[in-house]
Amino acid sequence: MSESPVSQEPPIYRRIADGLRTRILAGELRDGDRLPGENTLMAEHAIARATARQALAVLINEGLAVPKRGSGVYVRLFKPIRRHGSRRLSREQWGQGRAIWDADTRGRPFTVDEVEIVRQPAAPDVAAALDADEVWVRRRRYLVDARPVQLASSYFPAEVVEGSAITLHDTGPGGVYARLGDLGLPPAHFTEEVRARMPRPPETDLLDLPGGTPVIEVSRTAFTASGRPVEVNRMVLDSAAYILQYDFDA
């Protein structure tokens, strides 16, 4: 498809964007570098301001650049977090008291903020997934290198986890999965559903997303060996910050 002849010359703003993209992907323009401003592009290419703005908007929309108010447009190549779907959730990980999040960040500084833990009636979809009317919800936001990268809400059947450390701020070594193990319900199987979409207004604010950055939605259900669902985790990820990796056999 890319080999087929083009029927038309692409518009000038696209050609300018193509040129800048090539320089970014080749490493000539690097993370944090300021892109040529509107005035520079106008003078260099003898174009109108609106055209220069369009060219920069292409790169912003692709997540390769980010505007900073009153200061210009900058290359943004945050080193993405490689989130390893299966390895990170291996029993070896939480069974030995390690935090799952350590597997993702590999030593990069991360923090968890805005932790909210409440018992509440389950929304219809969560109630159906967990076969429970009431849930304990753990909501939090993760930051890596001081940048917010993920919102997560974990739901547990309230009757099952009531009185356990899953309802506390400090869940203890190995976290919620180790505690489910203490309750005789260790997770044995996981299903993750992955989608992408544009963020909704509160997500844009909480993840500090520049315009044109989609989010990845991961919805995971944890099941015991006998197939009983014990957790639903709804995650919203800044797509520019993540690569999701899944390994499996034929």
Added chain:
Amino acid sequence: MSESPVSQEPPIYRRIADGLRTRILAGELRDGDRLPGENTLMAEHAIARATARQALAVLINEGLAVPKRGSGVYVRLFKPIRRHGSRRLSREQWGQGRAIWDADTRGRPFTVDEVEIVRQPAAPDVAAALDADEVWVRRRRYLVDARPVQLASSYFPAEVVEGSAITLHDTGPGGVYARLGDLGLPPAHFTEEVRARMPRPPETDLLDLPGGTPVIEVSRTAFTASGRPVEVNRMVLDSAAYILQYDFDA
């Protein structure tokens, strides 16, 4: 976080968008229904045209609605394709001569067009992944229910597959994986990397994406039992058309 008190009343265009979103998600407004037009929203809420436009833009950006030129904005809830990461690539599937694509679409009509098959020098990243300087590339576009949903480019080490049906339009029963099996190199392990981003200009055209629709990028490498890479497949998916599912054990 969603429970925390709001410090400010949201602007009117957001409240209008919220109301329409609720009606869509509740099923009151259905796939293909026309949303209230700018004039209707202006009269109903006593707002300016720009405000009405902003409200509709919110839903378009979230992928819940799509503008049709000169005709209005319509609900778009295409029944997503559930792409099952591991099951679809099981040896049972291609070993018995079935097409992998059948596992995804479950009887929905699908077509493959724009198939291009060429031998060419490998780009640096593909060369590194396959340990090969020259590759055979199979490029195609998939359509489901007559809607383009995926672009895919499969790369094979040219020396390995030269002269096999992998270089032909008709790869025979079981497709390229069965043919790699014939060559003594059946895939045993797969790694998929999943990202999301805004589409690049040719992708917007080929996938017929409305504004504000991100794409999911899946990059898969197939390895033999001895760890030899035999295929790299770069896929670009319309995010509004797909749910990716991955199952794994603790």
